[in-house]
Amino acid sequence: xxxxxxxxxxxxxxxxxxxxxxxxxxxxxxxxxxxxxxxxxxxxxxxxxxxxxxxxxxxxxxxxxxxxxxxxxxxxxxxxxxxxxxxxxxxxxxxxxxxxxxxxxxxxxxxxxxxxxxxxxxxxxxxxxxxxxxxxxxxxxxxxxxxxxxxxxxxxxxxxxxxxxxxxxxxxxxxxxxxxxxxxxxxxxxxxxxxxxxxxxxxxxxxxxxxxxxxxxx
Amino acid sequence: xxxxxxxxxxxxxxxxxxxxxxxxxxxxxxxxxxxxxxxxxxxxxxxxxxxxxxxxxxxxxxxxxxxxxxxxxxxxxxxxxxxxxxxxxxxxxxxxxxxxxxxxxxxxxxxxxxxxxxxxxxxxxxxxxxxxxxxxxxxxxxxxxxxxxxxxxxxxxxxxxxxxxxxxxxxxxxxxxxxxxxxxxxxxxxxxxxxxxxxxxxxxxxxxxxxxxxxxxxxxxxxxxxxxxxxxxxxxxxxxxxxxxxxxxxxxxxxxxxxxxxxxxxxxxxxxxxxxxxxxxxxxxxxxxxxxxxxxxxxxxxxxxxxxxxxxxxxxxxxxxxxxxxxxxxxxxxxxxxxxxxxxxxxxxxxxxxxxxxxxxxxxxxxxxxxxxxxxxxxxxxxxxxxxxxxxxxxxxxxxxxxxxxxxxxxxxxxxxxxxxxxxxxxxx
Numbered sequence: 001x002x003x004x005x006x007x008x009x010x011x012x013x014x015x016x017x018x019x020x021x022x023x024x025x026x027x028x029x030x031x032x033x034x035x036x037x038x039x040x041x042x043x044x045x046x047x048x049x050x051x052x053x054x055x056x057x058x059x060x061x062x063x064x065x066x067x068x069x070x071x072x073x074x075x076x077x078x079x080x081x082x083x084x085x086x087x088x089x090x091x092x093x094x095x096x097x098x099x100x101x102x103x104x105x106x107x108x109x110x111x112x113x114x115x116x117x118x119x120x121x122x123x124x125x126x127x128x129x130x131x132x133x134x135x136x137x138x139x140x141x142x143x144x145x146x147x148x149x150x151x152x153x154x155x156x157x158x159x160x161x162x163x164x165x166x167x168x169x170x171x172x173x174x175x176x177x178x179x180x181x182x183x184x185x186x187x188x189x190x191x192x193x194x195x196x197x198x199x200x201x202x203x204x205x206x207x208x209x210x211x212x213x214x215x216x217x218x
Numbered sequence: 219x220x221x222x223x224x225x226x227x228x229x230x231x232x233x234x235x236x237x238x239x240x241x242x243x244x245x246x247x248x249x250x251x252x253x254x255x256x257x258x259x260x261x262x263x264x265x266x267x268x269x270x271x272x273x274x275x276x277x278x279x280x281x282x283x284x285x286x287x288x289x290x291x292x293x294x295x296x297x298x299x300x301x302x303x304x305x306x307x308x309x310x311x312x313x314x315x316x317x318x319x320x321x322x323x324x325x326x327x328x329x330x331x332x333x334x335x336x337x338x339x340x341x342x343x344x345x346x347x348x349x350x351x352x353x354x355x356x357x358x359x360x361x362x363x364x365x366x367x368x369x370x371x372x373x374x375x376x377x378x379x380x381x382x383x384x385x386x387x388x389x390x391x392x393x394x395x396x397x398x399x400x401x402x403x404x405x406x407x408x409x410x411x412x413x414x415x416x417x418x419x420x421x422x423x424x425x426x427x428x429x430x431x432x433x434x435x436x437x438x439x440x441x442x443x444x445x446x447x448x449x450x451x452x453x454x455x456x457x458x459x460x461x462x463x464x465x466x467x468x469x470x471x472x473x474x475x476x477x478x479x480x481x482x483x484x485x486x487x488x489x490x491x492x493x494x495x496x497x498x499x500x501x502x503x504x505x506x507x508x509x510x511x512x513x514x515x516x517x518x519x520x521x522x523x524x525x526x527x528x529x530x531x532x533x534x535x536x537x538x539x540x541x542x543x544x545x546x547x548x549x550x551x552x553x554x555x556x557x558x559x560x561x562x563x564x565x566x567x568x569x570x571x572x573x574x575x576x577x578x579x580x581x582x583x584x585x586x587x588x589x590x591x592x593x594x595x596x597x598x599x600x601x602x603x604x605x606x607x608x609x610x611x612x613x614x615x616x617x618x619x620x621x622x623x624x625x626x627x628x629x630x631x632x633x634x635x636x637x638x639x640x641x642x643x644x645x646x647x
Contacts, residue, residue: 087581
């Protein structure tokens with residue numbers, strides 16, 4: 001008879017940029033209250049249900065893979081979160097939008113984004129969605145239908161060498177993007193919509209066209 | 219606006235140089251009366267101001283208290299709202315779990331030590347190669363000598379420790395325009411390490427140490443402090459070699475002065491402790507200040523014991539000669555396979571977060587490879603009855619769902635409806 005394994009896994013955490021910022025700000029703003037799990041690096045295509053040595057080996061390729069160190073960039077971590085669902089679930093809640101491509105033809109053009117959660121009744125109806133605009137030089141983004149809970153997130157991220165441009169995060173049930181003036185060329189960016197309850201995400205490509213004499217508004 | 223006390227209102231009215239009856243009692247001259255009234259008025263005014271100050275303070279305190287209670291209520295309310303919502307979500311889909319109060323253990327202090335030196339970019343407690351750099355300017359070499367682990371052209375070359383020579387009288391250096399580097403060094407370390415008014419280092423019975431060697435470690439190498447009892451310098455001259463350690467192992471009551479703990483530097487090795495147990499009387503070669511990462515050595519005693527030459531007196535025609543002498547004596551030890559051994563030490567403040575993943579939780583993934591098609595179907599039929607996921611990261615969030623810290627597992631962790639997981643996440647500050 002062998003002893004039962006009651007050991008726990010011990011891991012070291014690193015602060016993210018946001019964590020360092022809040023820690024430096026003081027006034028008790030650094031306050032960890034909840035946790036989540038993610039499997040960003042795992043490719044489930046490596047799961048092999050036809051492994052000749054049987055079911056114990058279906059996941060052998062995943063289980064033996066080495067993992068990368070944690071990165072302090074909070075926008076590049078915890079992308080694919082694990083979610084608690086009832087057993088016998090056959091479909092994962094997914095986030096959908098009307099179109100995954102938006103083209104804004106002139107400064108001030110507006111497009112609305114209304115996310116929806118499929119495969120889960122009332123999914124994300126309480127905590128709503130987080131919309132992350134990748135580049136604030138592209139357009140403005142704002143919430144049309146805000147959530148009642150005060151969870152307004154701000155996750156700034158510098159884009160290349162431009163310190164003026166950064167990503168913008170807003171929370172709500174629906175959003176609008178408003179084009180900014182593009183003088184030199186067309187500008188392309190993304191808006192990532194993340195379900196705050198179910199964790200699914202969808203990527204929307206946003207293109208703001210270069211200003212021409214035909215599109216200038218007086 | 220405050221009203222005057224009745225005694226003043228019904229009291230005397232200044233009507234020139236006459237005597238008038240009043241409430242103050244007896245007959246008084248108008249000049250005396252003015253003084254009395256003035257004094258009383260001042261007393262009254264002080265009382266009124268004191269009352270008003272007290273009243274204002276009470277009002278202010280009440281206002282602060284009211285606002286603090288409001289803020290506290292709002293925080294509690296928000297927390298309760300969130301808990302309520304997350305409780306509701308427990309039976310449905312969720313990606314976050316709130317920590318219970320008992321699952322967060324803050325301010326755990328632990329002491330960590332590691333090798334003081336670096337070789338090929340990794341820490342080690344033993345240094346066997348000692349390089350100087352021609353890149354170090356002659357100006358700074360007059361004061362101290364940087365000692366590297368590798369030739370400075372190497373990408374992993376770093377300063378491991380610094381040697382300086384100090385002379386209370388300024389000997390051993392080229393004095394130019396009244397500037398004596400050795401005197402400056404002696405004075406600098408005397409000021410840092412000795413009590414105010416103490417002008418000379420004392421080692422054992424010798425209270426007049428005029429010549430010192432300083433061995434100090436860069437902050438990045440020693441972290442918080444030099445680990446007492448775990449360092450050993452080997453110095454070799456032409457005829458002898460001596461190995462030096464501190465006497466912390468034999469010290470019951472540690473001396474603590476303005477520079478922190480102080481230990482004597484004596485002959486011995488880490489492995490066999492002090493030679494004082496063998497040789498008597500003990501020779502004190504210096505003083506070790508582990509909290510500052512500084513070792514002070516008696517230059518003359520070291521020179522005689524290890525047998526190497528020093529430039530002293532006022533005849534020096536060059537700067538920085540004596541620190542080179544000690545460097546050669548130490549590097550000679552390295553050549554003879556007697557390394558410089560040292561460890562650093564630091565206290566780490568950590569908070570532990572205990573993540574308990576129940577068997578019924580977190581068995582599905584938003585990973586795009588977990589599904590197939592565009593409607594979210596699980597990729598494998600087996601996963602409908604027995605989903606298996608492999609978490610690789612634990613994210614720690616605040617109430618605003620902002621990722622504040624992240625921990626990575628060493629390997630993917632198998633998780634299913636049959637498996638639970640306990641993960642202890644340590645966050646150092």
